[in-house]
Amino acid sequence: MAARGPDRELLARVALCAVCAREARGFGYCHGLRWDRHPYHRFCSRRCQDVGSTIARRNNGMIDKTAREAQAIRDARTHFAEALTDLGLMEPFFHRSAQDIDRLIEAAVTGYIDSMQDQAARKERTGTVLDDPLPF
Template structure:
């Protein structure tokens, strides 16, 4: 069962809007951080998680970490004049690859401990 937010293995963190399991979906999360962000989003969206909205923001938020890593490795110069969309494409590529692998491993029953 993947985390409703980031696609990592869910680990016993759950949220159901108003605890109405008959009316709203029960979301599962991997961590307290995903639970907090996901439940806050679901509260604003009638129990549903607007993943597109959150993903767009998460990708934007990840730019800072990427820039820090690039700077530390001395690789920032070629990226400096690039538009934000190019940076976001890099982040999306990493996230997509990561999530796809987690999903495959989860489907194969390879639950990491």
């Protein structure tokens, strides 16, 4: 996803977790410690480091998020359906294609991750929860 506006330069300096895209916090892994041959992956937590290093060991030092992202979106369908049911909104969505549902989930996830990355680039604004009177 592309960075927008004046945050673009800041974003380039903020390292993100190779597993979950949260801000990286001092955890890392380089396959075989071969810095000349394999990328150095950064992680937000020990948990993501364990997961990411396991993936990298299986994939010659690489962490490809594409397949896991697609699976995560499929896995989120259940939670999405539960929320629709709880809100009495299942009827308009029930006969939509899996692609349509995945598109809605992906839009929400992309917006969430964009915001997390933007916030990581603006550390001075942490701790402020703004009122959110309108959903859009």
